[in-house]
Amino acid sequence: GSGDYFGWTVASTTEFSQAPRNLTHISRSYRSFFVPVIPVPTVDISDPLNPDVLAAIETQCASLGFLRVSWASFPKDVILNAHDAIRRFFDCDPTIKEAVTLPPSSSHADGAAPRPYKPTGYRGIPKMYNGEGRETWSCIRPDNKDLSDDPFYTDFGRHVFATPPMPQVLWPDEEDVPGFRAALTAYYAAMDALGKVLFRIFARILQLPDEEALLNLARRHASSMNASRLHPSEDTQGGSMVLMPHADITCFTILSHDAQGGVGTACLEVLHPLATLGTKEIEVEEQVVWVGIAPDSNEDGRSLLVNVGQILQRWSNDRLKATLHRVVKPVHASTLTTRRRQALVFFQVTDYDAILKPMVDTCDASERKWIPERMDAFTKARFGPVADTSMDTTEAYAIYNQDVMARADFVRLASE
Numbered sequence: 001g002s003g004d005y006f007g008w009t010v011a012s013t014t015e016f017s018q019a020p021r022n023l024t025h026i027s028r029s030y031r032s033f034f035v036p037v038i039p040v041p042t043v044d045i046s047d048p049l050n051p052d053v054l055a056a057i058e059t060q061c062a063s064l065g066f067l068r069v070s071w072a073s074f075p076k077d078v079i080l081n082a083h084d085a086i087r088r089f090f091d092c093d094p095t096i097k098e099a100v101t102l103p104p105s106s107s108h109a110d111g112a113a114p115r116p117y118k119p120t121g122y123r124g125i126p127k128m129y130n131g132e133g134r135e136t137w138s139c140i141r142p143d144n145k146d147l148s149d150d151p152f153y154t155d156f157g158r159h160v161f162a163t164p165p166m167p168q169v170l171w172p173d174e175e176d177v178p179g180f181r182a183a184l185t186a187y188y189a190a191m192d193a194l195g196k197v198l199f200r201i202f203a204r205i206l207q208l209p210d211e212e213a214l215l216n217l218a219r220r221h222a223s224s225m226n227a228s229r230l231h232p233s234e235d236t237q238g239g240s241m242v243l244m245p246h247a248d249i250t251c252f253t254i255l256s257h258d259a260q261g262g263v264g265t266a267c268l269e270v271l272h273p274l275a276t277l278g279t280k281e282i283e284v285e286e287q288v289v290w291v292g293i294a295p296d297s298n299e300d301g302r303s304l305l306v307n308v309g310q311i312l313q314r315w316s317n318d319r320l321k322a323t324l325h326r327v328v329k330p331v332h333a334s335t336l337t338t339r340r341r342q343a344l345v346f347f348q349v350t351d352y353d354a355i356l357k358p359m360v361d362t363c364d365a366s367e368r369k370w371i372p373e374r375m376d377a378f379t380k381a382r383f384g385p386v387a388d389t390s391m392d393t394t395e396a397y398a399i400y401n402q403d404v405m406a407r408a409d410f411v412r413l414a415s416e
Helices: 051-061 076-090 094-098 180-205 310-315 375-387 393-400 407-415
Strands: 003-005 008-010 025-030 033-038 042-044 066-070 134-140 224-230 241-246 252-257 268-271 290-293 304-308 325-328 341-348
Touching (some): 042 051, 076 134, 180 341, 241 407, 375 393, 393 407
Antiparallel strands (some): 025 033, 066 304, 252 304, 252 341
């Protein structure tokens, strides 16, 4: 047969009959290129504990680990306002943006200077991928009030939360970026509210006796929010990698892209769920190791992308998958010389003192033996090597991802 595939007229579809499973769309994302993408379903969670909703989410999270969610009272205006504020901030003069960074002489209790804004070409942590063409702004708990009377934050949590006179969040001046603080605080609150719903959904999927069981581990979490802008035309280094392959060290991650002049998910790729590295079990599939996330089919943009993190994979005893993904520069840069990728990412974690271990048992005799870890120790063990300037970047990320892929396999994957 013949047909029209995202603007391409195909005389015969016979050649597509052997296409990898799960690759059901061919997207004309870049001029003169076919780019394989994988469709990600949108699940309506207006009735979050509905059996059909739970089944749809479990099915998707047991395979790819990525899905989109939407609901009746979707906070579209909150999301649009946040992206508008971030866009205006990134468009500011560099001196304004770089002022939103404490000098090295300032530090948290652990001696680390907070750098909420990281400029294009920033090399604060050598060998990390935050190269030319990419800039970020991040924060932790912008909604927190005065916590000076609670030892959880001020004494035991000094390695996570700021203590006076250190500000919890460094904001740009209101005169420079009007409404920035209000817009980003509202966005964080909306993601925090969605996180509570997702915790209850996953507790029900795992058939825990208490649907608050997961949420109870994150009542005083230190989840971070990161805004990033990738503008390939500003890059002078060459190369294609922006962020190394990784599976988030989160419970789950919630992501939105700027729909106004942005490229959406065009730069986000996931490891093909059928790509079995180092074997000959598959033939066609092994030719496509990385696939892009298909564009959002919702014309009004009323959805958010959610992916399973390593903590949720651990809680589920490997039933739910934290899939490796990466951010790359466009296949053909000419399509993005005047466009950008702007993303807002909410990294949902637990309280820093929560013990992370499987919440369910399995009957699989070969199930791995998880070692219980405290949240802050879990994070330090995986992110610490990435921040270690003496370590090779690939080796560091192999440690970061060791719970989802054997180190040797990761090194080979990242080197291809």
